[in-house]
Amino acid sequence: MRVQLLFKAFDLEDTVRIPPAMFLQDLVSVATQQLKSKYENTYDEDMGYIIIVDKVEVEQMGKVLSRDGASYHKARLKVYTMKPTLNEIVEGEVVEIATFGVFVRVGPLDALLHVSQIMNDYVTVDAAQGLIVGKESGRVLRVGDKVRVRVVAVSPPKGVSVGKIGLTCRQPHLGKLEWISKKPIEAEAEVKED
16 A cells, blocks of 8 residues: 655745845845745645745846835745645654544644544543543554544635644554554454453
8 A cells, every 4th residue: 555645846936025124135045034934834725735945046136116125036946835635545643632533743734533533443532641542442542653544534724714634544554553564363362462
C-alpha cells in the first residue's frame, strides 16, 4: 500500500512592495520576508495550504509610487503547498485526545479522527491521561502514536474560518502503525494476554 501526502511545488510571479524604511536592507531578504507574510499559512483554492515560500528572486529595478513612497519590484518565487484530497491515505501523529475524538497532525495540519472512526470496537476515552482504549480488543491509542488514516472529508477554509479535515481508521490496513504491522496471529495473542 502506498501512503502519500499531496505536497506540491508551484512557481509564482508577483509584485512585492518594499517599504521606504527597508530601502537600506538587503532587497532579497526584505522581499522574502514580505512574500512570506503574504503567502505562508494561507489557503488557495487551486494550490491548497501554502506552507513555505522559497527561492525568491527579485528584479533590482523597481517602481516608486508617489502616493506611498514604497518601491514595487517584480519577483519570482517557489511555494510548497499541501492539498488533502478525499480518499487519500496518509500517516500522521496523534497530537491531542478529546472526548469526541483524536487530532492527528498530517503534514502541517491537524485533522480530526472522530471516536466512531478510530477502530471497529467500542472505545473508552480518557482525555485527562491522553488515551483511548478498545473495550474488546484492548488496543490503546495515545498522544504521540503514529497512525495511518484515510481522508474522508475536506472542508477548505472560507473567510476567517479554519478548514477541517476528517479522517477514518475503520478500514483494512489503517490505524495505529503497530496494529497494522502485526501479523493476525500476534494480534490475537496480544488480546488474549490482556
